[in-house]
Amino acid sequence: MDVKYLNPIIAATDSVFQTMLSVKPEKGEVSIQEDLVTDKEANVIIGMTGDIKGSIVYSFSKEMALKVVEAMSGMEMEELDKFVTSAMGELGNIISGKATTGLAEQDLSCDIAPPQIVTGKNINISSEADKVLMVKFNTDLGEFDVGFSIN
Amino acid sequence: MIWREEYKIGVELVDEQHQELFKRLGDFIQTVRSDQENSEKKKEVERTLNFMGEYVVTHFDAEEALQKRFNYPDFEEHHQIHEDFKAEVAEFQEKYSADEYDDDFLLEFSGRLLTWLINHVASTDQDIGEHINSVKEKEEELK
Structure with a gap:
């Protein structure tokens, strides 16, 4: 699996956090894992079809998810509710x-599916992929991981 | 909702309307998340949702009129985004009033709206500001 596929995802993550939240994510360690196991409680899974088939998983700690939504809404959030x-x-x-716009620049045409949410502790998100590329990010609002698995 | 200076697109009318829209969506969300008695809450949810929905139409119309006046190249695509959003709000209003949606769906809908609107204003709309201001600059030079 080629790490270059990860770059558009890293760039998009960086850009969206800066534009929407005025927060600059610091990219940490990149690793390759066998399975997508996360200790973070708020997970967003986006399925991908087209030239790349697989999924992108955003895993936020509960604290970070609450802080992000507080930073957008200006309201206090106490739990990982549906809102x-x-x-x-x-x-x-x-x-x-x-x-996907970034991937299109590498001549890869991909579509994404609506987000699926998985919450809870020590989650193992199964996929058909053999390997998962994981990037850790640190921000003023907390830590999160982005995993990319290609089938 | 939190308004940030960085969300401004540099066109006064649009920036003012965006702030009003943030305020109205904020009121709606506040109502959605409040602990009111059910029938009372439903009335308030409908009221704040309608109040926001009306302004969505006012604002989109005004913004699209500006886009046309300045020959914004991505008008069609942007217009479609607006139409899809209006249709989604209208469908929600209708089904919520008809008791077809439960509280979970109300929370999901308003949560998605929060992020969607911030991104639309902070990212998608920025190109309009850039376009309008560059056209204005050129007009100034020709004077």
């Missing part, structure tokens, strides 16, 4: 949409 997860799902949708 919070849906707002985060749309964020994943927007980042992924922008990433």
Whole structure:
């Protein structure tokens, strides 16, 4: 699996956080994993079809998801309710949409599916992929991971 | 809702309307998340949703009129985004009033709206500002 596919996703993540939240994500470690296992509680899964088939998974800690939605709404959020997860799902949708524009510049034509939300602790998100590329990000609002699995 | 200076597109009318739209969506969300008695809450949800929905139409019309006046090249695409959004709000209004949607769906709808509107204003609409201001600059030079 080629790491260059990851670059449009990293660029889109960076751009969306800066534009919408005035937050600059710092890219941390990139790793290759066998499975998509996350210790983070708010997960947004975006399925991808077309020249690349697979999925992008955005995994936010509960604290970060609450802070992001607070930074947008100006209201206090206490739990990962449907309002919070849906707002985060749309964020994943927007980042992924922008990433497909970046992939199109590498002559890869991809479509994305509506976001699916998975919440809870120590989640194993199964996929048909053998390998998952994972990038860690750190922001003023907390930490999150972006995983990209290609089938 | 939180308004940021960076969300401005540099066209006064549009920036003012965006702030009003943020305010109205904020009122709607506040109502959605409030702990009111059910029938009372439903009335308030409908009222704030209609109040926001009306302004969505006012604002989109005004913004599209400006786009036309300045021959905005992406007018058609932007118009379609507006139409899709209006249709989604209208469908929600109708089904919510007819008791076809539960509280979870109301939370999901308003959460998605929050992120959608911020992105639309902070990102998608920025190109309109750039276009209008560059046309204005050229007009100034020709004077």
